[in-house]
Amino acid sequence: AAEQAERPAPARRAARRSFDFSTLPAHKQMRMQRAAAEMMGIEPPFFRVQEGYAAQTCVIEGRELLNFSSYNYLGLNGHPHVRAAAKAAIDRYGVSVSASRVVAGERDLHRRLEQALARFLGVEDAAAFVSGHATNVTAIGTLLGPRDLALVDALAHNSIYEGARLSGATRITFPHNDFAWVDDFLTRRRGDFERVLIAVEGLYSMDGDAPDLPAFVEVKSRHDAWLMVDEAHALGVLGATGRGIAEAQGVDPASVEIWMGTLSKTLSSCGGYIAGSAALVDLLKATAPGFVYSVGLAAPLTAAALAALEVLEAEPERVARLQRNGARLLERARAAGLDTGLSQGFAVTPVIVGDSARAAILSDMVRRRGVNALPITFPAVPEKQARLRFFVSADHAPEQIDRAVEITAAALPEALARPLIAG
Numbered sequence: 510a511a512e513q514a515e516r517p518a519p520a521r522r523a524a525r526r527s528f529d530f531s532t533l534p535a536h537k538q539m540r541m542q543r544a545a546a547e548m549m550g551i552e553p554p555f556f557r558v559q560e561g562y563a564a565q566t567c568v569i570e571g572r573e574l575l576n577f578s579s580y581n582y583l584g585l586n587g588h589p590h591v592r593a594a595a596k597a598a599i600d601r602y603g604v605s606v607s608a609s610r611v612v613a614g615e616r617d618l619h620r621r622l623e624q625a626l627a628r629f630l631g632v633e634d635a636a637a638f639v640s641g642h643a644t645n646v647t648a649i650g651t652l653l654g655p656r657d658l659a660l661v662d663a664l665a666h667n668s669i670y671e672g673a674r675l676s677g678a679t680r681i682t683f684p685h686n687d688f689a690w691v692d693d694f695l696t697r698r699r700g701d702f703e704r705v706l707i708a709v710e711g712l713y714s715m716d717g718d719a720p721d722l723p724a725f726v727e728v729k730s731r732h733d734a735w736l737m738v739d740e741a742h743a744l745g746v747l748g749a750t751g752r753g754i755a756e757a758q759g760v761d762p763a764s765v766e767i768w769m770g771t772l773s774k775t776l777s778s779c780g781g782y783i784a785g786s787a788a789l790v791d792l793l794k795a796t797a798p799g800f801v802y803s804v805g806l807a808a809p810l811t812a813a814a815l816a817a818l819e820v821l822e823a824e825p826e827r828v829a830r831l832q833r834n835g836a837r838l839l840e841r842a843r844a845a846g847l848d849t850g851l852s853q854g855f856a857v858t859p860v861i862v863g864d865s866a867r868a869a870i871l872s873d874m875v876r877r878r879g880v881n882a883l884p885i886t887f888p889a890v891p892e893k894q895a896r897l898r899f900f901v902s903a904d905h906a907p908e909q910i911d912r913a914v915e916i917t918a919a920a921l922p923e924a925l926a927r928p929l930i931a932g
């Protein structure tokens with residue numbers, strides 16, 4: 510204290526400023542974005558409170574909107590069996606399992622969910638984690654080390670990049686879906702690394718397209734690499750019975766080393782999983798910090814995911830309905846002249862606008878006209894690729910899809926023409 514008292518006043522002020530989070534460059538950028546939104550006269554699209562259950566419609570500020578912003582792909586978040594299972598689990602186990610599973614948090618529900626997932630996916634075993642994002646971070650962070658290489662698709666999710674960064678492995682981003690690039694790179698450089706992980710998604714979350722999985726399997730086999738497929742948006746979406754890209758493209762699930770998925774989309778819960786060989790699952794459950802040092806998945810969330818998986822298995826017609834709806838949205842959007850980028854018409858279709866500001870304006874305009882479709886802006890996508898992203902649900906009526914496309918197509922030219930500074 511005596512030392513501090515002797516310090517000259519300007520130094521003390523400088524020291525205090527360094528503790529002020531608002532001086533961080535990221536904070537400044539955030540403030541600039543908010544000021545820009547205000548100048549454009551649009552209400553910020555983020556953190557808007559939705560009232561009640563967000564399904565094919567949602568309620569914001571008392572108004573019912575057509576909802577295309579929730580990844581409740583098969584409508585299972587509202588399914589009576591799923592809700593009842595979550596409530597029953599609370600009555601039986603309480604809300605939290607109150608410890609890491611390694612120590613005192615293990616409940617029979619955890620293994621039931623993991624075994625059901627493994628059986629559904631056609632692999633030996635699965636491990637459930639408390640967050641989808643953390644699943645990628647901790648699994649990749651555990652499996653790779655500094656002598657290894659992570660080859661990550663340019664459009665892969667942030668959590669895959671974060672896991673690769675944590676691992677200390679060399680990280681290379683490859684052009685989207687370009688298995689020939691990966692093949693060429695490994696032909697030249699495979700010898701420089703001990704282990705190699707190639708990471709792709711079953712269905713890309715921002716673009717709605719799928720990779721050529723047989724081609725990636727062929728490349729990884731030839732170069733003795735591991736292949737990881739993030740099925741966050743593919744489970745319950747791709748394949749005749751919703752088993753994902755392996756089913757859709759006729760690939761033996763055992764030919765992919767690491768299947769990753771989330772419990773938060775089709776399975777209407779929260780959390781993630783890794784599925785694959787028993788050795789992989791054993792290893793992660795014993796060593797992945799995000800599993801070992803984190804609380805076990807909450808009882809109602811485990812029960813909800815298990816119940817949702819049961820409904821998915823029992824009612825594959827939901828998958829067919831989702832696929833019809835996805836194809837309809839893409840077809841109508843293209844017919845209306847919208848730029849749907851790479852979308853293949855599954856559950857995710859972007860409408861590419863251009864600048865982040867224009868995407869935010871379009872989202873604001875369509876919301877005022879009754880459609881909830883959120884903008885995806887820089888840095889989540891490149892600045893000139895800002896877009897509205899539409900998530901389709903099995904529960905959307907065809908007319909709701911048509912209406913949403915009509916409203917968006919009508920608003921787009923206005924959003925592009927509107928002066929950026931509100932008058």
Ligand code: PMP
Pocket residue numbers: 640641642643645666668710714739741742771772773774779780781
């Ligand atoms: N992987 C992908 C491809 C995702 O899109 C997401 C999130 N939407 C995650 C992982 C993380 O999952 P969660 O939101 O369940 O944490």
